[in-house]
Amino acid sequence: MTLECKNVWEHISEYLDQQLDPKLLTDIEKHLENCEVCSAILDSTRNILVLTADDRTYELPVGYSERLHTRLEKVIREKGPSENESA
C-alpha cells in the first residue's frame, strides 16, 4: 500500500516509540526512504525529544536539594509516618 505523507505524520509518535505493527512499519519505512519531507519531520521530532530528555535542558535551582532536605528534616523530627496513618 502506498502511504501519503499525512498518513505517515499520524504515526510519527508511534514510530518513535516503536509501537507500530510490522506491516505498517514496513510501509512507513518504505515511504521514508523516498520522502525527504517526512524524513525531516521525523528527524526533527526525534531531535526535539532528545533535547527534552537532556539533563541540560532543565536545571535545578541552586540550593534546591539542601532546602528540601532541611525542610524534610524538620518534618521528620516532628513525627514519623506511622503516627499519621489516617491523614
Add this chain to the structure above:
Amino acid sequence: MPATVEREKELIARIIAGETNLFHELIRPYERMVYLSILTMVRNQQEAEDGAQEVMINAFRHLKSFRGDAKFSTWLVTIAMNEARQRLRKAKAAQLESLDEGKEDREGDFTPAVLTDWREIPSEALEKKEIRQKLREAVEQLPPLYREVLVLRDLEELNQEETASALGIKVTLVKVRLHRARMMLQKMLAPYLITATPARKGFFGRMFQ
C-alpha cells in the same frame, strides 16, 4: 541512580518501622523528577520548589499508604502531578487554559512543520543554549493536558502505563495526547531549528538524484 525496587522496599519498611531518617535517602533519586514535573506545569520556579517540598512531605506522611504494587517513583510522580494540578487550578492562568477541555482529544488533523532543506539538527545546533530555551518556552505553551503527558513520557521518561496511572487516564489517551504534544512542539520549534542550521540542499540534491 535510583535504588533497586528491592532496596526501596526495604528502605520503606525500615522508615515505617521508625528509621525515619532513611527517608532522605529514599527520595534523593527523585528530587529532580518531582521538581521538574511541577515546574513544567506551573511554570514558576518558586511555586515548583514549594510544591516539590510539599510533595515530599506528603509522601513521608502517607508512606504507609504506598502499597508497593506500583513503583515508588510512579507513586511519587502521581502525588507531584496532583500537586501541580492543584497549583494550576489556583493560578489565574489555569482558568483561561482550562484543564477540562475534552474536545481536544481527537487524533489526526495535525500538520507538522514541513522542512525540506535540512535533514538533521547537527550536534552543534543541539548544543546551543538558545535551542534549549526555545524548547522550554515551547513546552510551556502546550495546553496543560498535553504538557503533562509530554513531561511524564519524554522528560521523565515514564512508560505509557506509568504515565496513564500517574495521570489517572487511559493508555489510549496517553498515546493520543502525546502524539499531539510532540507534533505541536515540532511545529513550534521547526523555524528555530532551521535558522540554527545551515541549508544543505546540495546534500539532498546528491542524495536524491
